[in-house]
Amino acid sequence: MSATRSVWGRTRLILSLFCILASMILSLIPAPTTHAQTFQRAVWIPVEKEIERGLEAFLRRAFAEAEAQQADLIILDINTPGGEVPAAANIGELIRQSPIHVVAYIRNQAFSAGTYIALNANEIVMTPGSSMGAAAPIDLAGNAASIKFISGWSNQMQAAAKLNDRNVDVARAMVEIDTDFPGLKPKGTVLSLDAERAKELGYADRIVNNKDELLGLYGISAETMQTIEPTIGENVARWVTSPVVMSMLLIIGLVGIVVELFAPGFGVAGTISLCAFSLYFFGHYVAGFANWLHIGLFLFGILLMILEIFLPGGIVGAIGFISIVSGLVMAAYDTEQGLASLGIAVLITAIVTFLLIKKYGLKGLINRFVLGDQQSNERGYVAPKDQRSLVGKKGIALTPFRPAGVAKIEGKRVDAVSAGGFIQAGVPIVVVLVEGTRVVVQEDEIKE
Numbered sequence: 390m391s392a393t394r395s396v397w398g399r400t401r402l403i404l405s406l407f408c409i410l411a412s413m414i415l416s417l418i419p420a421p422t423t424h425a426q427t428f429q430r431a432v433w434i435p436v437e438k439e440i441e442r443g444l445e446a447f448l449r450r451a452f453a454e455a456e457a458q459q460a461d462l463i464i465l466d467i468n469t470p471g472g473e474v475p476a477a478a479n480i481g482e483l484i485r486q487s488p489i490h491v492v493a494y495i496r497n498q499a500f501s502a503g504t505y506i507a508l509n510a511n512e513i514v515m516t517p518g519s520s521m522g523a524a525a526p527i528d529l530a531g532n533a534a535s536i537k538f539i540s541g542w543s544n545q546m547q548a549a550a551k552l553n554d555r556n557v558d559v560a561r562a563m564v565e566i567d568t569d570f571p572g573l574k575p576k577g578t579v580l581s582l583d584a585e586r587a588k589e590l591g592y593a594d595r596i597v598n599n600k601d602e603l604l605g606l607y608g609i610s611a612e613t614m615q616t617i618e619p620t621i622g623e624n625v626a627r628w629v630t631s632p633v634v635m636s637m638l639l640i641i642g643l644v645g646i647v648v649e650l651f652a653p654g655f656g657v658a659g660t661i662s663l664c665a666f667s668l669y670f671f672g673h674y675v676a677g678f679a680n681w682l683h684i685g686l687f688l689f690g691i692l693l694m695i696l697e698i699f700l701p702g703g704i705v706g707a708i709g710f711i712s713i714v715s716g717l718v719m720a721a722y723d724t725e726q727g728l729a730s731l732g733i734a735v736l737i738t739a740i741v742t743f744l745l746i747k748k749y750g751l752k753g754l755i756n757r758f759v760l761g762d763q764q765s766n767e768r769g770y771v772a773p774k775d776q777r778s779l780v781g782k783k784g785i786a787l788t789p790f791r792p793a794g795v796a797k798i799e800g801k802r803v804d805a806v807s808a809g810g811f812i813q814a815g816v817p818i819v820v821v822l823v824e825g826t827r828v829v830v831q832e833d834e835i836k837e
Contacts, residue, residue, distance in 0.1 A: 427607065427608035428461045428462035428490070428607050428608060428609060429461055430458065430459060430460045430461055430462070430613070431460060431461075431462040431463070431464060431604075431607065431609045431613075431614045431615075432451070432454075432455040432458065432460045432462070432463050432464070432614070432615050432616075432617055433464050433466060433614055433615070433616040433617070434448065434451045434452075434455075434463060434464070434465055434466065434616075434617050435466045435468075435616075435618065435619075436448070436465050436466060436467045436468070436469060436503070436506065437466075437467075437468050437469060438469060438627070439469065439470065439471070439472040439473075439631070440469055440471060440472025440473055440476050440477050440480070440502045440503060440506070441472050441473050441476050441627060441630055441631050441632075442473070442475075442476050442630045442676060442678065443623065443626040443627030443628070443629070443630040443631075443672070443676050444472075444476065444480070444627055445476045445479050445480050445483075446623065446626060446675075446676040446677045446678075447619045447623045447626075447627065448480055448483060449483060449677075450623075451617040452483060452487055452489075454617055455489060455617065456487070456488070456489060458615070460489055460615075461489060461490060462489065462490050462492065462607060462609065463487065463489050463490070463491045463492070464491075464492045464494050464603070465484075465491065465492065465493050465494060465506070465507075465510065466494050466496065467493055467494060467495050467496070467499045467503055467506065467507055468495075468496055468497040468498060468499070469498065469499060469500070469502070469503040470498065470500050470501070470503070471500045471501025471502045471503055471504075471523075471524070472501070472502045472503075473502065473632075474502060474526055474542060476502070477502030477503075477505045477506055478505075478545060480506050480509075481505055481506055481508075481509040481545075481549060482509075484506065484509040484510055485509050485552070490511050490512075491509075491510040491511050491512075492510060492511065492512045492513075492514055492607070493506065493507035493508075493510035493512070493513045493514070494514050494515075494600075494603055495507060495513065495514070495515045495516070495519045495520075495521055495584075495593075496515075496516045496519060496600075497516075497518075497519055497520075498519060498520050498521070499519075499520075499521040500520070500521065500522065500523045500524070500581070501523060501524045501525075501526070502524070503521070504521045504522055504523075504524050504546070504563060505524065505545065505546055505549055507521060508546065508549035508550055508552065508553075508555070508560070508592075509549050509552065511553070512553075512594045512595070513587075513592065513593050513594055514593065514594060514595045514596070514597055514603055514606070515584040515587060515588070515593040515595075515596055515597075516584060516596070516597060516598065516599070517584050517585075517596060517598065518583070518584065519583070519584050520581055520582065520583050520584075521581065521582055521587060521592065521593075522563040522579070522580050522581035522582050523563065523579050523580070523581040524542070524546060524560075524563040524564050524579065525539070525563075525564055525565075525566050525579045526538055526539060526542050526564070539564060539565065539566075542564055543560070543561055543564040543565055546560040546561070546563065546564055547560045547561060554591075555590075555591050555592055556590060556591060556592075558570060558573065559573060559580065559582075559590050559591075559592060562574050562579070562580035563579055563580045563581070564579065565579075566578065566579055584596050622671075622675040623675060623676075625668075625671065625672050625675065626671075626672045626673070626675040626676035627676075628672065629668060629669060629671070629672025629673065629676075630672055630673060630676050630678070632726055632729075632730065635669065635721065635726075635727075635730050636729075636730040636733050636734060638665045638666070638668055638669045639665075639669065639717065639730055639731055639733075639734035640733070640734040640737050640738070641661060641662065641665040642662045642665040642666040642669065642734075643662075643734050643735065643737075643738040644662075644737065644738050644741050645658045645659060645661045645662025645663075645665065646658075646659070646662050647738055647741055647742050647745065648741070648745070649662065666687070669717070669720070670683070670684050670687070670720055673720045673721065674720075678720060678721065679719075679720035682719075683715075683716045683717075683719045683720040684716065684720070685716070686712050686713075686715050686716035686719070687712070687713055687716030687717060687720075688716075689709075689712050689716075690708075690709040690710065690711070690712030690713030690714075690715075690716060691709070691713065692709070693705050693706065693708055693709025693712060694706055694709040694710065694713070696709075714731065717731055718731060776803075776823050776826070776828060777823045779798060779803070779820045779823055779828060780820050780821070780822065780823055781819070781820060782798050782799060782819070782820050783798070783817060783818070783819045783820075783833055784796045784797050784798035784799070784803070784817070784818055784819075784820075784830075785797050785815065785816070785817055785818065786812050786813065786814050786815060786816050786817075786818050786830075787802065787814065788814050789811065789812065789813055789814050790805070790806070790807035790811065790812035790830070791807075791811060792806045792807035792809075792810075792811075793805070793806045793807075794806075794807070794812065794814075796818055796828075796830055798820065803828055804828065805818075805820070805828040805829065805830045806827065806828070806829055806830070807829075807830060807831065808821055808822070808829045808830065808831040809831055809832075812830075812831075812832055816832055816833075817832070817833040818830040818831065818832055818833055819831060819832075819833040
């Protein structure tokens with residue numbers, strides 16, 4: 390009996406050790422990557438370069454197309470250094486309101502506004518070596534934004550983090566430079582995260598090595614997935630709607646007009662100006678910010694400015710100027726940005742105008758609209774002879790009139806035209822009208 394118990398005890402010990410060893414081995418084997426939800430139709434949308442209003446317009450079109458195709462998964466391929474906060478805020482709202490499951494795939498970088506866009510997605514997937522964060526806002530000059538703006542942007546980042554129960558202190562640490570966050574970053578810096586650190590802090594849901602692994606994660610085949618790319622027009626719109634480029638186009642357009650006024654004929658400056666304004670309106674039209682009303686206001690203003698040359702008084706020119714400004718500003722994606730860009734352009738144009746007047750004087754401008762040459766007998770100019778005294782005079786047709794011909798009136802040859810039909814040579818005629826050098830005759834009813 391005791392021997393049986395001894396054998397059974399050793400057997401249980403061996404089984405226990407085997408189970409422990411098996412558990413240890415299984416714990417070392419990585420579990421297969423699975424996802425609780427599989428998808429049937431996916432759409433791939435690139436989010437590249439700087440974030441601006443043109444990108445926003447493209448994404449609105451892409452999301453609408455994905456919804457029309459009944460896609461159940463949108464993958465945003467994010468690789469951006471950041472960009473405009475207002476554009477990012479609108480894109481974030483677009484993502485939140487989409488009925489489609491959205492995954493932010495960070496394959497390289499998603500800094501600043503790019504981080505905000507990613508946080509609004511349902512999931513964030515990163516690749517090894519990719520980064521996100523560093524979301525402190527700066528102005529166009531590269532300086533830190535005001536405290537008020539930083540506070541508002543920090544709140545937006547925290548709200549986006551809360552959407553998927555992420556630590557809001559991490560979002561704050563990405564924005565607030567002058568705040569110390571123990572364990573995250575010291576005062577005077579902003580937080581950025583690599584893929585591993587983001588996964589540790591809950592800011593990356595998964596890490597994948599490449600696109601194929603990402604698609605396998607969601608059960609999507611690369612052959613069935615559609616990629617929505619921006620059109621050529623949308624790429625142009627993204628470039629044109631950049632605040633810097635927008636200001637440059639307005640500067641080129643206005644300066645080109647001024648230079649053209651000092652140059653003879655419609656030449657290079659006028660052509661460049663026309664191209665700059667055309668590109669400005671084309672980009673904003675494609676992006677969905679400008680319409681034909683704005684373009685019409687601009688063209689109507691140009692027409693009134695031209696009429697002001699011939700109808701002096703100032704009223705027509707003033708209305709034309711207001712119409713031009715209204716068209717340019719209303720076409721911009723933001724009224725304040727449009728006014729700012731136009732203000733910069735007007736200031737630089739005024740400086741260029743001053744320099745041109747200083748070099749060429751007002752005479753160079755006035756001569757574009759006032760005839761400066763004098764006509765004199767010394768230079769071979771002879772005023773036409775007044776022939777109004779010929780009205781009522783009679784003569785004879787020296788040549789046939791078809792309707793022009795030559796008549797003999799008071800013994801002199803006179804070039805004339807017929808007031809009616811054909812007049813044969815030798816027929817008596819009478820002068821019925823004189824307009825400048827034009828003498829009009831008709832057949833005389835009373836024969837001589």
